[in-house]
Amino acid sequence: MTKSNITLPLLFTLLTFIDVSTGAANVFNVVSFGAKPDGVKDSTGAFLKAWEAACGSAAAATVMVPSGTFMVKGITFGGPCKSRLKFQVAGTVVAPPDYRAFGNSGYWILFNKVSKISLIGGTFDARANGFWACRKSGQSCPPGVRSITFNSGKDVIISGVKSMNSQITHMTLNGCTNVAVRYVKLVAPGNSPNTDGFHVQLSTGVTFTGSTVQTGDDCVAIGAGTRNFLISKLACGPGHGVSIGSLAKELNEDGVENVTLSSSVFTGTQNGVRIKSWARPSNGFVKNVFFQDLIMKNVQNPIIIDQNYCPSHQGCPTEHSGVKISQVTYKNIQGTSATQQAMKLVCSQSNPCTGITLQDIKLTYKKGAPATSYCFNAIGTSLGVTQPTSCLNR
Structure with missing residues (x-):
């Protein structure tokens, strides 16, 4: 087997998908559904409403998160959807200030069974300092949550995303096919416990390029x-x-x-x-x-x-x-x-x-x-x- 046996078919598939994924026609702004860019109000419900509208659109659609800071609790963006989607983030998405708000869910932001989707831009800050302190103190703590997870996704692009201060893993692919991850930045302190950067399992046809990872695991x-x-x-x-x-x-x-x-x-x-x-x-x-x-x-x-x-x-x-x-x-x-x-x-x-x-x-x-x-x-x-x-x- 040569290296070209891996790269050429995979790159052809990815480039083909990239060429046809950029034409989203309908834009669903989370602010229009009640999200507040103040970093305080819980915008989880508004994000879900915008997602449901975009996911149900017969034409290619965009979920838009504009400039500002939006607080979102544990959330699942479920599929399958009717058409191609773009999740465009211009601002910052932050986790609840109390790490215990996630319970034992294991996820902060989960894309589940979603295909033909692009996650573009934005900063995601899990604000995990309290969770790390709990872990280091030897107390009884929740298991922690992954910041951004794709489960059973196909034809996925993740580009220009910054993930900060994850409780555990910054970005996870589980059971995915044909995924391009490029120019992401995954950042947590070097002494933060078990903060993996990019984790892949049970997945085929993944590229991870041009990225910076600074983390504790x-x-x-x-x-x-x-x-x-x-x-x-x-x-x-x-x-x-x-x-x-x-x-x-x-x-x-x-x-x-x-x-x-x-x-x-x-x-x-x-x-x-x-x-x-x-x-x-x-x-x-x-x-x-x-x-x-x-x-x-x-x-x-x-x-x-x-x-x-x-x-x-x-x-x-x-x-x-x-x-x-x-x-x-x-x-x-x-x-x-x-x-x-x-x-x-x-x-x-x-x-x-x-x-x-x-x-x-x-x-x-x-x-x-x-x-x-x-x-x-x-x-x-x-x-x-x-x-x-x-x-x-x-």
Whole structure:
């Protein structure tokens, strides 16, 4: 399989959709339905009324959120709708000031079973400081909500959106097909707990390009069932880097395949590119992954595979990961490691990683000493310059 096998059909589909998605004729302004741009009044009902009118329109339609600040509680924009939709945001949407207002719902803004939709522009501020303080204090807290979620969506464009201060994940795709995410900014403090940036699972044909992620957890988290996922021109940091996994959460778990990350920069992150799985039985797999043309700036673990993931030390210390990792390429990755061990490939004791390729790697330890590598059950080849020296088994 070559990279072009992933990109060309996907890009053709996305460009075709983009060309025909911009002609919304009917505009439904949330202010016309009673929303107040004062950041205080609850505008949830007005947003829903505008959505219902647009969703029911036989012609392409736009939900317009104008300039101003609008407070919205947990809300679900449900489909399917009759025609193409644009959700255009010029202003700022904020969450309720009391984080407990969401209860155990798990969502702030949810688009459910909506196809042929564009979410364009705007700032979404979940105002999660109180929630983070609760989590850090050890109190009994709600589970937290994802800021923007698309469930079972098809032909989706997300562009120019800024998400701030998410309780947990900023933006989630679950069970989606053919999604283009571009020029978004996902921002939370580096010490905010579990604030993933962009999370994808059970989804096919997703692109994530030209975006900035500064957060307290993974910049991009790639979950089970992700296929044909392209990431490019990502600026990541602070955060935990780009992670495939954690996998092996369940025995019967879908695999991850055809993932490409290119032309991206990691600054001060905990990890660069990581594949991680719990050390327990699983039918899952990871295959056909390309990490290429990446710059690491003071990254603690620039290249890492961890198949002994077991942070709770419960139910997994004596197990081996069943996740099969194969055909993973690391090409033209350069920069500095904040730790001397710049490359660590720890694969399953019962399922070695196979088909690992290292090509033109140049990672140096920032303190001047040579960087090192460590491998366990990792089988593959090295091409061109490999610094630190390759530890792969052949």
